[in-house]
Amino acid sequence: MQPQSNSYRHAKLPPGYIRVLELQPSVSIDEALVCRLRAQTITDVPYEAVSYVWGKTAVYHTTIWCADEGDTETGAGMLRIGANLARALLAYRCLDEPRRIWVDAICIQQDDLDERLAQVRMMGDIFRNATQVLCWLGAFQDPAIDECLALTAIHFLREFNRDQGSHLQQIQAAIHKGTLNNGGQALQGSDDEQILFETWRAVKVFFDCEYFHRAWIIQEIGLARRAWLSWGRSDLCIDWAEVARFVLFLDDNGASVINELGLKSWVCNHINLVWSNKADGTPLYDFSEVLHWARVHLSTDPRDYVYSLLGHPSAVVDGQLLIEPVYSIVTSQVYTDLVINIILRTRSLHILAFVDHDYKPNPMGLPTWVPDWHALNLVAPLRCPTRAAPSEYQNVTIDKHMPKPRLRCRGTLISTIRAFSDMIDPKELAITDYDAETKKKLPFLLDHIYLQLVLAHPSETRPRADAFISALSLVLTGGFRGTARSLLRQPLGEGGGAGTRAGRGGLRDADGAGHDVDVHVSAGVHHQGRTARTRAAHSGGRRRGGRPPGLQVPARASAGGRHRV
Structure with missing residues (x-):
């Protein structure tokens, strides 16, 4: 081995080639990392790909000894790598045989911009052709505590998927007893309930891992033939398919659990959404x-x-x-x-x-x-x-x-914006009972909007109530009128049996000019994707809302103007 003062120099990579490292075996966790790099085509010798979090790119905590295949002198030397990657390689290193791995920080010459661009263009094929993707969630910060949490969370995710409905009912019943504080921790309850909450706390810590919030993992997991998620140790792992099934079910059926426990499982479900397909196998989303x-x-x-x-x-x-x-x-x-x-x-x-x-x-x-x-x-x-x-x-x-x-x-002037509110908090829209309504920041929201938009106008220019309801409904649903293709080809007002004719209103501009508006309101609003029912409730700060203190009446505005509803 060369002196550690030598720095590794990547050999020139032929067009269309990638580098794969052979991680050398060791029986000791303390032995330094050693690898050999081999240039090959993607479809040549099989390899595994590593998906991980880079961490702070300006901070390097360790090194790995690298040499090109068949070359022990000219370019061999030490390469600086981040601490998280070093821990991942130590965890994945075999005891008695080399392991063929592709990992971006080592296999791409990061300071060669041309090579970096060429390799990024190939990134999809690199992960698509790997035998499997090794997803490193991170090392344990406190092994005595974190290892127990990892074991509990991974075991429970598998158990949950065996009987999803029953497990969901158990945690929902415990939550509804009101034994949690604002941090999602149990204040009281039976021993079984305490154990249940501790189990779900482990699940929360699992989804809090920084790994799940990194942009690149969406592609790295989505393209994988099979992805294994390891936490702290290579053998503490779970198949991504198990995680995907868990988050999909919970997002569709367990909004109250996600909200009460502060779970970030919905972030993982966005990976499901990105890779959703139609029945013919083509992407569901553009x-x-x-x-x-x-x-x-x-x-x-x-x-x-x-x-x-x-x-x-x-x-x-x-x-x-x-x-x-x-x-x-x-x-x-x-x-x-x-x-x-x-x-x-x-x-x-x-x-x-x-x-x-x-x-x-x-x-x-x-x-x-x-x-x-x-x-x-x-x-x-x-x-x-x-x-x-x-x-x-x-x-x-x-x-x-x-x-x-x-x-x-070029567009068409279709109407006039009479007024607009501040962003409406989605939680204010739910109507349950009178007592709950009176406790809202702005009780009886629709009545308030009706008062400002309709009753505040003189009777001679006031829109009819049914026209107001129609206009509001069309705004809130984006003019949605059903899912059948036959409906989509119909002009507004030709609804057939899929909706209800709301009426013809006499909406008037501020100057009194009238416009007949033919409107059509669907009998029901289509489910906006798998997670729309819960998105507003637990968007984790990625969307913002506030109470409407009062509607503001703007100057005359066309339908294409900037406005908020």
């Missing part, structure tokens, strides 16, 4: 929706909110990536170029549904029609067919030669 579901995850480099998902099938349109992963351009250009490419290639304005911002200028200087994927999302677009942003967009042009690109759209 790339803009994939980016939306993934934005609750975190990335040090904001460009990776896009680049980390380029392995998703929806990122390819007409056989070409929607955007190339180029790290030499700034984030604002990445986000803007992506939107331009999506609009031009898909011939759809659906991407505009994911733009949300307040009145302050975007710190990156983004055009107002470009989503900021690394910012907090204020709203969630409706997951249903609407009349907004139709595919026929002959009147849409993009001027890319301006200092800031401009999107030009």
Whole structure:
């Protein structure tokens, strides 16, 4: 072995090749890490891929001795790696034989920008072709405590999936007894209930792991043939399929449990959403929706909110990536170029549904029609067919030669915004009983809105009550009128049996001019994706809301103006 003062120098990598390291065996956990690197094509010799959290990139706590295959002199030497990766390699190192592993920090020459870009383009194929993906949740901070938590959580996740309904009823019944404090810890109860809450506390710690909140893991797990999650030790592991089944069921059926215990399992369920498929095996969501579901995850480099998902099938349109992963351009250009490419290639304005911002200028200087994927999302677009942003967009042009690109759209004035409120807290919408209603920050919210929008106007310009209800319903549901394709082809007002005709209202502008409005309200609102029923209740700070202190009446505004409902 060479002196430790030597630094490892990566050999030049041929186009289309990757490096795979052979982690040398050791019977001692204390022995230094040693590996040999071999250049190969992705489909050559089988390998495993490691998925982990980099941690603080500027801090390196240990080294690994690296040498190229068949070369022990010229490029061999020490390579600095992060502490979390070092612990992962120590855990995955075999006792008596080398282990073939791909891991980005070692197998990619990080200071070679051209190689880094080429390897990022191949990242999807690297994880897709690995025999399995080893997901390292992290080392134990306090082994005496954390190892017990890991054993409890992993065992319970498997047990829960064997009888999901029964386990859910048990924790719901215990919660409804009111024996928890604000931190989700048991204040009292029987011994069995205490054990039950301690078990769920272990599950909470499991989902609190930083690993689950990292943007790159969405692709690394989603593309894996099989993904094994290890916590603290390589043998303390669970199949991702078990975790995915748990979070999907809990998100669909256990919102009260998630809220009361402060579980972050819903973050994992976003991985399920990203990789949801239709019956024919094609992606359920387009790339803009994939980016939306993934934005609750975190990335040090904001460009990776896009680049980390380029392995998703929806990122390819007409056989070409929607955007190339180029790290030499700034984030604002990445986000803007992506939107331009999506609009031009898909011939759809659906991407505009994911733009949300307040009145302050975007710190990156983004055009107002470009989503900021690394910012907090204020709203969630409706997951249903609407009349907004139709595919026929002959009147849409993009001027890319301006200092800031401009999107030009021609639309139709359909109505006038009479008033708008502050963001409505979703918890204020639930109507249970009179006593509960009187305890809300703003009791009888719909009555309050009706008072401000209808009764506050003179009788001669006042809209009819049924017209107000129709307009409010259409705004809240995005004009959704049902799921049948036959309905989607019908103009507003031709509802057939799937909905109820709300009536023809005489809405008037502030100047008294009247407009007949033909409206149609669906008999029921479609389920907005698997997790929409619980999203507002436990968005973990990624969405914000506040009580409406009172409706503000703006100046005359067109339907395309900035407004909040």
